[in-house]
Amino acid sequence: MPAAAPRPCSHPGCGVLVRDGSARCEKHKRPAWVKKPTAVKRVTGRKLQRLRAELFEREPLCRECGRLGLVRLATQRDHIIPLEEGGTDADGNIQPLCDACHDIKSKAERARGVRRAWDVYRKG
Numbered sequence: 561m562p563a564a565a566p567r568p569c570s571h572p573g574c575g576v577l578v579r580d581g582s583a584r585c586e587k588h589k590r591p592a593w594v595k596k597p598t599a600v601k602r603v604t605g606r607k608l609q610r611l612r613a614e615l616f617e618r619e620p621l622c623r624e625c626g627r628l629g630l631v632r633l634a635t636q637r638d639h640i641i642p643l644e645e646g647g648t649d650a651d652g653n654i655q656p657l658c659d660a661c662h663d664i665k666s667k668a669e670r671a672r673g674v675r676r677a678w679d680v681y682r683k684g
């Protein structure tokens with residue numbers, strides 16, 4: 561088998577010839593741990609516990625219940641726009657919810673017509 565034909569590195573403006581069959585020169589190789597940029601990684605484990613603790617310290621009560629004039633301790637760190645629907649892990653997309661509200665929201669998200677179900681719930 562002859563070696564792969566040299567190809568220019570695909571990094572914009574680089575052009576260094578690559579002979580090992582990969583698309584990038586030594587300098588521009590992507591580290592193996594880099595994930596696809598579209599996939600938002602769900603936070604888990606220790607880091608999640610810390611984020612939850614910070615959230616509940618900042619806002620200990622369920623935000624949805626608060627809207628309805630109820631006072632209930634939050635237990636869930638919820639993504640306002642779910643990661644599955646393009647939401648991020650930024651603070652602006654995070655809200656504290658109690659189990660009941662989180663449950664209703666999760667079910668609504670699983671169902672088709674996500675937004676409508678959630679709106680109906682919110683209007684009571």
Ligand SMILES: [Zn+2]
Nearest residue numbers: 569574585588
């Ligand atoms: Zn390069």
Ligand SMILES: [Zn+2]
Nearest residue numbers: 622625658661
């Ligand atoms: Zn609630």
